[in-house]
Amino acid sequence: MKKCFSSLFFGILFVLMLVAAALANPYLQSDKNQYPSTGVQPEVFVVLLNGTMYVSPAYKDPVNGAVYLNFDLVGKWATGANSVKVLARNMWGDSVYCVPLSFNAGAPVAPSGVGLSAN
Numbered sequence: 001m002k003k004c005f006s007s008l009f010f011g012i013l014f015v016l017m018l019v020a021a022a023l024a025n026p027y028l029q030s031d032k033n034q035y036p037s038t039g040v041q042p043e044v045f046v047v048l049l050n051g052t053m054y055v056s057p058a059y060k061d062p063v064n065g066a067v068y069l070n071f072d073l074v075g076k077w078a079t080g081a082n083s084v085k086v087l088a089r090n091m092w093g094d095s096v097y098c099v100p101l102s103f104n105a106g107a108p109v110a111p112s113g114v115g116l117s118a119n
Helices: 002-023
Strands: 027-029 044-049 052-057 070-072 080-090 101-105
Touching (some): 052 070
Antiparallel strands (some): 044 052, 080 101
């Protein structure tokens, strides 16, 4: 019985670690209230990241029915300068692209001034 609880505990811990890792990824998100359930909603978003086009489904908020962009950036951006712009698309056509977003991706520099302190 003790082994069963131990296996169950570690199984639950493993699942929680997987969920935490999945939620830690950087995502490109739009305003969650821009496309309310009472208005015209996009079916997909077209993401142009550093010249490469990706199509991302529109995610629906289960509470209010609004749709929004929630695009996983892991493995898609470059180290250094990046540029992204997005448009919304439904069966009737495309919106214009949003204002481009620029960001830098990379590891921080090594810390300096490391030493011992009495504090």
